[in-house]
Each structure stands twice: as C-alpha cells, then as structure tokens.
Amino acid sequence: MSWTWFHKWGSPKWFYALAGRLQPWLALAAALLLAVGVVWGLAFAPPDYQQGNSFRIIYIHVPAAMLAQSCYVLMALAGVVSLVWKMKVADIAIHCAAPVGASMTALALLTGAIWGKPTWGAWWVWDARLTSMLILLFLYAGVIALGNAIGNRDSAGKACAVLSIVGVVNIPIIKYSVQWWSTLHQGATFSLTEKPAMPAEMWLPLLFTVLGFYCLFGAVLLARMRLALLQREARSGWAQAAVRQALGGGLAP
Amino acid sequence: MNPYLQASALACERDGRLLFEHLALSLGAGDMLQVSGPNGAGKTSLLRVLAGLMAPTAGHVRCTAKPLWVGHAAGIQERLSAEENLAWLCALHATAPGKVPATAPATEGRAAYRAAIWQALAEVGLRGFEDVPCHSLSAGQKRRVALARLYLPAPRLWVLDEPFTALDIQAVAQLEAHLAAHCEQGGAVVLTTHHLLGRRPPGFAELALGGATA
Amino acid sequence: MSVLAELLKREVRLLCRRPGELLNPLVFFAIVVALFPLALGAQPQLLQAVAPGLVWVAALLAVLLSLEGLFRSDFEDGSLEQMVLSPQPLALLMLAKVLVHWLFSGLALVLLAPLLGVMLGLPLVCLPVLLASLLLGTPVLSLLGAIGAALTVGLKRGGLLLALLVLPLYIPVLILGSGALQAALQGLPSGGYLLWLASLAALALALAPLAIAAGLRISVAE
Structure with missing residues (x-):
C-alpha cells in the first residue's frame, strides 16, 4: 500500500490548497443544517411532556457537548501524528482546535446551567456530566496555556501534542471516577440527554444541529489553520503568492 | 572508512x-x-x-x-563534587573508566574506576579538588571538571x-x-x-x- | 544495571544535600491542614466529616509543590542534555528519578498524614486506610506531576502553569483516595477504592515515564 496520500497531508502547501477548496462547502453545509435544525427544533418540535419548552436548549447543548469531546480526541490524534510523523500541519491543528474546543465546552456548560435553573432550581448542580465537562474545560485551558507559554513554536506544538495525548488517556478515567463519585454522593436526577424513546420529531432536528455543528467546526478549524499556515510559512514562496493573490494581486512583490 | x-x-x-x-x-x-x-x-x-x-x-x-557533548551548561551539578559528577557522567554514557577485566572483583573495579577519574582531574589541574562540591569552584574550575571527560574513555x-x-x-x-x-x-x-x-x-x-x- | 545504581546514588546525594526541598512540602502539608480548622471552626463533628477530603487535597497540593523543582536544577546545569544523549533509555532513567524523589518526599508525606488525621479527629480505625490510600495514590500524583514538570521545565515561571496542567489530571486520584477514606469513616468496605487506586498506580508506572521522557526531550530541544 502506498503511503504517499498520507504524507501529502504533511505538506503545508498542499493542505492549504485542499483546505481552501473544502472550507466554503463546509461553511455552506453548516449554514443550511443549522438553519433547518434550529428553526425546526426551536419553533416546530413538540414540547417535552415533563420539561415543557426548556428542553429545547438541547438543540444547542448536545451538539456543543459532543463537539467539545470530539475536538479533544481530534487534538490527541493530531498529537500522535505530530510526534510520530513530525508533521507541522498536525501541530497547527492542535494549536487551532484548542480554543474552538474550549469555547464549545464553555457553551455546553453555559447552556447546561441555563437549563438547570428551571429544571433543578439551581444554576449549577454537581452533576456527573456537568462536572466532567468542567474538567474538560480545565484540560483545554492547560493545552492553551502551555501553547502560549512556550516561546519556540515547534516546541510549543510538540509539548501540546504530548499534553493532549496524556489528557485523552485520562479522560475516560476522569469520566468514570466522576460518575462514580456523583452516584455515591447524590441520588440519580433526570438527566439532560438520556431520554427514553425520544420521538422522531424531537431527535431529527437534533441530528441536523449536531451535523451542522460539526460542519461549522470543520469550517472554522480550516479557516484558522489556513491563517496559521500562512503565518508559519511566511518565508516560503507559496505563502507569499497566496497572500498576494488574496490581496487581489494589487501589491507589487 | x-x-x-x-x-x-x-x-x-x-x-x-x-x-x-x-x-x-x-x-x-x-x-x-x-x-x-x-x-x-x-x-x-x-x-x-x-x-x-x-x-x-x-x-x-x-x-x-x-x-560526546559539552555544551554551555556542561552538565556539572553544583551540589556534587568533581569526582561524583564525573563518575555519574561516565556511568550515564556507559563509558567505564579504567580497564578492568569483567571477572575482576568489584572492589578492584571500583578502585580502578576511581583512579582513572582522579588521573583525569589531575590532567586538567584539579588535583586536590576531587571531593570539593562544585558550587565552591570558580567558573574556570567548573569548566575544567567538564573538560576532564575528554581525558576519560569517550566516544570518538x-x-x-x-x-x-x-x-x-x-x-x-x-x-x-x-x-x-x-x-x-x-x-x-x-x-x-x-x-x-x-x-x-x-x-x-x-x-x-x-x-x-x- | 550499574547506571541505575549510580542514578540512585546521585539522586540521594542531591536530595540529602538540600534537605529543604524535602522538608518544605511537609511543612506546607501541615500548614494547609491547620488552616481549615481555623477557617471552618473547631467543631469536632464538622472536622471529622471534612477530614478525608481535606487531608487528600492538602497532600495533593504538597506533592504538586514538591515537583516544581524536580527537573529544574538538572535543566539549568545541562545534566538533562547529558541524560537525553545517554544511550540508556530515558524513560527508565526518569522513572527511577521520580521514584527516588517519591521515596524521600512522598513517603514522608504518607507517614505524616496519620498524625494530621488524628488532629482532625479521624478515628484510629481509619488510619490504615488513610495510609494505604496515600501509599497507592501519591506515586500516581508524583508520576503525573512529573509529566507537567517535564513539559514546563524550560519556562522561567512554570509553577502556576504546572498546577494548571496537572491538577485536572489529579482528579481521579483525589476522588478515589478521599472516597476510600470516607467509606472507612462510615464503616463501609474501602477495598474497591484501594484496588482502583492500585490499578491507576500500575497504569501510571507503565505509561507516565514515556510521557515524561517525551516532555523532557521537547524541553531540552528548545
């Protein structure tokens, strides 16, 4: 089997061009999916028999929470690629994905708190899911802080790669221990996402928003990575050509 | 070659x-x-x-x-003596000083090991400073401790x-x-x-x- | 292997020649524990109820504090460069280094803990569980903390960043360790917690040295 397709991903120039082609499609898909999902979910889906209209926040909360976790896994995978195959593009992916993942985690926490007020009567409850989400936010904060603290960009990228791999090994352990802790300390409350037999008109819009969030994430990540690639490769000919082209070719070299 | x-x-x-x-x-x-x-x-x-x-x-x-690498910071730990530093660096790089057959008793090996390190320290002019902690040596003397490695068995x-x-x-x-x-x-x-x-x-x-x- | 023997000798010498590095975390541990009765009030019932969590949080912070300087002096004087270039496996060397550090600082912490536990009103029957949980948990804290220390050793002020990186990773150990103690306090069996702590320790012993070695290589290359 030929590995050239894989090593192509390590070429900044090739990745920049590919990302440029993919990004508009992802953005378009995100806009369509989110528009359909949000309008359907917020306006047309039937209210929950127990929670009334407050359940509708799951159309934002669930995609954000799913994305928050997938983003960390993505960072760890990029970390493995960065350490094993020494690909600069993977370093950049970690660097660019971390703030997006952190903001998704924050969004999930915020929507969880807003949902908690009418449901549990408190903004914050030490529920297992919310607590693991909070810890995930701390893990993101660690990666971002480490990346900012190390001056040398190559070292910063590799250090963040190691930290995300360590983090991803720990995430299941943290998750199970927090679940255990919460079942020991309080009775089971009814949860935001584990709903028995959600009717189709309730979960279909959720599917749309989840896919929409993933497409949005892809589009934002690619945009950030393209910018970071241009900065990192500012010395090379292709990056200078790309910047000139983006500026409309009006500037003399 | x-x-x-x-x-x-x-x-x-x-x-x-x-x-x-x-x-x-x-x-x-x-x-x-x-x-x-x-x-x-x-x-x-x-x-x-x-x-x-x-x-x-x-x-x-x-x-x-x-x-063999000697950098700006030469790997000389201030809290150890010159002899302890060299013994550690030799063990770390698996370059045992002093030629002793493997069958020799351990004490003999230890003695030859020590003698080789003392000899190297004497070569760089640190006779009498073997067991002084490196933090009380001058900058030049510390550099000499690091360079004593060049008088011990080392890579080519x-x-x-x-x-x-x-x-x-x-x-x-x-x-x-x-x-x-x-x-x-x-x-x-x-x-x-x-x-x-x-x-x-x-x-x-x-x-x-x-x-x-x- | 003679290099491991030499490494042990070196680390023991270094620690004994600066005993403050060993004593300071212990004093810190005692002070933090003493702060809580002063802040919460000295009602014996309240103190006994919070004692498991309190002893564990204090121990966790003390271990974290003791690790900040773990690789610092070796980094500054170039010893780390020599270790990275050595033909010996770096992960194994670092495992030995962290374990020596734990034997001196972590073990002292474990031995001090029952005294502080008694001062907080923990019944004597809980003390074996306290000892066992700390004995299994503190090596994990040392190994995980060493990963953070390896990644931040090249930074001028790495202390706060080290805490930020490592504390989230400490959460499972904290939950299991204080859980074991709480179970013992309520007269429930605590063996399950201790077994989980033991498996975390085995996992950390196997995997953490690889991450420590990778972190040090990155810090040295900078």
Missing part, C-alpha cells in the same frame, strides 16, 4: 528566522571542524543539531555512535560548544594540544570558539555561518 557523522541538506529555523540551510558536512577520523560566525548566527543551534539534541528543520544527521566524536570559555591561557593551550592530539589519533572534533586556534591538526576546516543570511 565510514565517517563518524554525516549531515546532508541541513536547515535550521528559530522563531521564523532562518539560521542556515543546504548545509552538508561529513566528519571522519582526524577531522576538526571549527564553526565560526557572529553572535546569533546559529553556531550553537548547529552543534545541538549535530549532537542530536535538536531536530533540524530539514535534512538529516547520521551518526555511527552518540557523540566530540561536539564542544565554546570549550575555551573561562579557561586561563595555559589551560587554553593545553586543551588545544589535547584536541589536536585526539584528532591525530583518529578522533574527530566539532567546536565553536571565537579565538584563533593555535594548534590545528591536518584535518582542520572552518565553517563560517551567518555570512549569507545575515
């Missing part, structure tokens, strides 16, 4: 600044390479790449064996970053002679220094960095 170290198409970039590129070099028995250039030209970076501490931005370095290739720093005139001359002798006996040396070497072995070459890209 195989060279000890071969580097091809080396490039190094630090914080977006290109230090050098398309650098190729090969070091075999008898070669001495002096890397020169103004401050910030990338001399230390090149040596760290050659020693294997840093990955080059592009290109490859091939070594037959790990070289030495990579030395500013080895003459803080040494007095006599010690500089002695080290120059020792380096030249090492090359003449089939070793190889890469070093950076700002002074003109008084003794150059036949295989001497100079590599000027920073001229083209400054």
Whole structure:
C-alpha cells in the first residue's frame, strides 16, 4: 500500500490548497443544517411532556457537548501524528482546535446551567456530566496555556501534542471516577440527554444541529489553520503568492 | 572508512528566522571542524543539531555512535563534587573508566574506576579538588571538571560548544594540544570558539555561518 | 544495571544535600491542614466529616509543590542534555528519578498524614486506610506531576502553569483516595477504592515515564 496520500497531508502547501477548496462547502453545509435544525427544533418540535419548552436548549447543548469531546480526541490524534510523523500541519491543528474546543465546552456548560435553573432550581448542580465537562474545560485551558507559554513554536506544538495525548488517556478515567463519585454522593436526577424513546420529531432536528455543528467546526478549524499556515510559512514562496493573490494581486512583490 | 557523522541538506529555523540551510558536512577520523560566525548566527543551534539534541528543520544527521557533548551548561551539578559528577557522567554514557577485566572483583573495579577519574582531574589541574562540591569552584574550575571527560574513555566524536570559555591561557593551550592530539589519533572534533586556534591538526576546516543570511 | 545504581546514588546525594526541598512540602502539608480548622471552626463533628477530603487535597497540593523543582536544577546545569544523549533509555532513567524523589518526599508525606488525621479527629480505625490510600495514590500524583514538570521545565515561571496542567489530571486520584477514606469513616468496605487506586498506580508506572521522557526531550530541544 502506498503511503504517499498520507504524507501529502504533511505538506503545508498542499493542505492549504485542499483546505481552501473544502472550507466554503463546509461553511455552506453548516449554514443550511443549522438553519433547518434550529428553526425546526426551536419553533416546530413538540414540547417535552415533563420539561415543557426548556428542553429545547438541547438543540444547542448536545451538539456543543459532543463537539467539545470530539475536538479533544481530534487534538490527541493530531498529537500522535505530530510526534510520530513530525508533521507541522498536525501541530497547527492542535494549536487551532484548542480554543474552538474550549469555547464549545464553555457553551455546553453555559447552556447546561441555563437549563438547570428551571429544571433543578439551581444554576449549577454537581452533576456527573456537568462536572466532567468542567474538567474538560480545565484540560483545554492547560493545552492553551502551555501553547502560549512556550516561546519556540515547534516546541510549543510538540509539548501540546504530548499534553493532549496524556489528557485523552485520562479522560475516560476522569469520566468514570466522576460518575462514580456523583452516584455515591447524590441520588440519580433526570438527566439532560438520556431520554427514553425520544420521538422522531424531537431527535431529527437534533441530528441536523449536531451535523451542522460539526460542519461549522470543520469550517472554522480550516479557516484558522489556513491563517496559521500562512503565518508559519511566511518565508516560503507559496505563502507569499497566496497572500498576494488574496490581496487581489494589487501589491507589487 | 565510514565517517563518524554525516549531515546532508541541513536547515535550521528559530522563531521564523532562518539560521542556515543546504548545509552538508561529513566528519571522519582526524577531522576538526571549527564553526565560526557572529553572535546569533546559529553556531550553537548547529552543534545541538549535530549532537542530536535538536531536530533540524530539514535534512538529516547520521551518526555511527552518540557523540560526546559539552555544551554551555556542561552538565556539572553544583551540589556534587568533581569526582561524583564525573563518575555519574561516565556511568550515564556507559563509558567505564579504567580497564578492568569483567571477572575482576568489584572492589578492584571500583578502585580502578576511581583512579582513572582522579588521573583525569589531575590532567586538567584539579588535583586536590576531587571531593570539593562544585558550587565552591570558580567558573574556570567548573569548566575544567567538564573538560576532564575528554581525558576519560569517550566516544570518538566530540561536539564542544565554546570549550575555551573561562579557561586561563595555559589551560587554553593545553586543551588545544589535547584536541589536536585526539584528532591525530583518529578522533574527530566539532567546536565553536571565537579565538584563533593555535594548534590545528591536518584535518582542520572552518565553517563560517551567518555570512549569507545575515 | 550499574547506571541505575549510580542514578540512585546521585539522586540521594542531591536530595540529602538540600534537605529543604524535602522538608518544605511537609511543612506546607501541615500548614494547609491547620488552616481549615481555623477557617471552618473547631467543631469536632464538622472536622471529622471534612477530614478525608481535606487531608487528600492538602497532600495533593504538597506533592504538586514538591515537583516544581524536580527537573529544574538538572535543566539549568545541562545534566538533562547529558541524560537525553545517554544511550540508556530515558524513560527508565526518569522513572527511577521520580521514584527516588517519591521515596524521600512522598513517603514522608504518607507517614505524616496519620498524625494530621488524628488532629482532625479521624478515628484510629481509619488510619490504615488513610495510609494505604496515600501509599497507592501519591506515586500516581508524583508520576503525573512529573509529566507537567517535564513539559514546563524550560519556562522561567512554570509553577502556576504546572498546577494548571496537572491538577485536572489529579482528579481521579483525589476522588478515589478521599472516597476510600470516607467509606472507612462510615464503616463501609474501602477495598474497591484501594484496588482502583492500585490499578491507576500500575497504569501510571507503565505509561507516565514515556510521557515524561517525551516532555523532557521537547524541553531540552528548545
């Protein structure tokens, strides 16, 4: 089997061009999916028999929470690629994905708190899911802080790669221990996402928003990575050509 | 004969600044390479790449064996004595000083080991300082402790970053002679220094960095 | 292997020649524990109820504090460069180094803990569980903390960043360790917690040295 397709991903120039082609499609898909999902979910889906209209926040909360976790896994995978195959593009992916993942985690926490007020009567409850989400936010904060603290960009990228791999090994352990802790300390409350037999008109819009969030994430990540690639490769000919082209070719070299 | 170290198409970039590129070099028995250039030209970076501490931005370095590396910070722990430092460094690099057959009793091995280290310390003029903690030595004496490794069994290739720093005139001359002798006996040396070497072995070459890209 | 023997000798010498590095975390541990009765009030019932969590949080912070300087002096004087270049496996060397550090600082902490536990009103029957949980948990804290220390050793002020990186990773150990103690306090069996702690310790012993070695290589290359 030929590995050239894989090593192509390590070429900044090739990745920049590919990302440029993919990004508009992802953005378009995100806009369509989110528009359909949000309008359907917020306006047309039937209210929950127990929670009334407050359940509708799951159309934002669930995609954000799913994305928050997938983003960390993505960072760890990029970390493995960065350490094993020494690909600069993977370093950049970690660097660019971390703030997006952190903001998704924050969004999930915020929507969880807003949902908690009418449901549990408190903004914050030490529920297992919310607590693991909070810890995930701390893990993101660690990666971002480490990346900012190390001056040398190559070292910063590799250090963040190691930290995300360590983090991803720990995430299941943290998750199970927090679940255990919460079942020991309080009775089971009814949860935001584990709903028995959600009717189709309730979960279909959720599917749309989840896919929409993933497409949005892809589009934002690619945009950030393209910018970071241009900065990192500012010395090379292709990056200078790309910047000139983006500026409309009006500037003399 | 195989060279000890071969580097091809080396490039190094630090914080977006290109230090050098398309650098190729090969070091075999008898070669001495002096890397020169103004401050910030990338001399230390090149040596760290050659020693294997840093990955080059592009290109490859091939070594037959790990070289002996003495950097700016020479690996001398202040809270240990000169002898303890050398014993640790020798054990770490698996270069046991003193030739003792494997069948010899442990005490004999220990004694030969010690004698070799004391001999090396005497060579660099530190007789009587063997068990003084390094924090009470002067900068020049600490440098001598690090350089005593060159008088103990070591790999054939030495990579030395500013080895003459803080040494007095006599010690500089002695080290120059020792380096030249090492090359003449089939070793190889890469070093950076700002002074003109008084003794150059036949295989001497100079590599000027920073001229083209400054 | 003779290099491991030499490493042990070196580390023991270094620690004995600067005993403050060993004593300071212990004093810190005692002070933090003493702060809580002063802040919460000295009602014996309240103190006994919070004692498991309190002893564990204090121990966790003390271990974290003791690790900040673990690689610092070796980094500054170039010893780490020599270790990275050595033909010996770096992960194994670092495992030995962390374990020596734990033997001196972590073990002292474990031995001090029952005294502080008694001062907080923990019944004597709980003390074996306290000892066992700390004995299994503190090596994990040391190994995980060493990963953070390896990644931040090149930074001028790495202390706060180290805490930020490592504290989230400490959460499972904190939950299991204080859980074991709480179970013992309520007269419930605590063996399950201790077994989980033991498996975390085995996992950390196997995997953390690889991450420590990778972190040090990155820090040295900078």
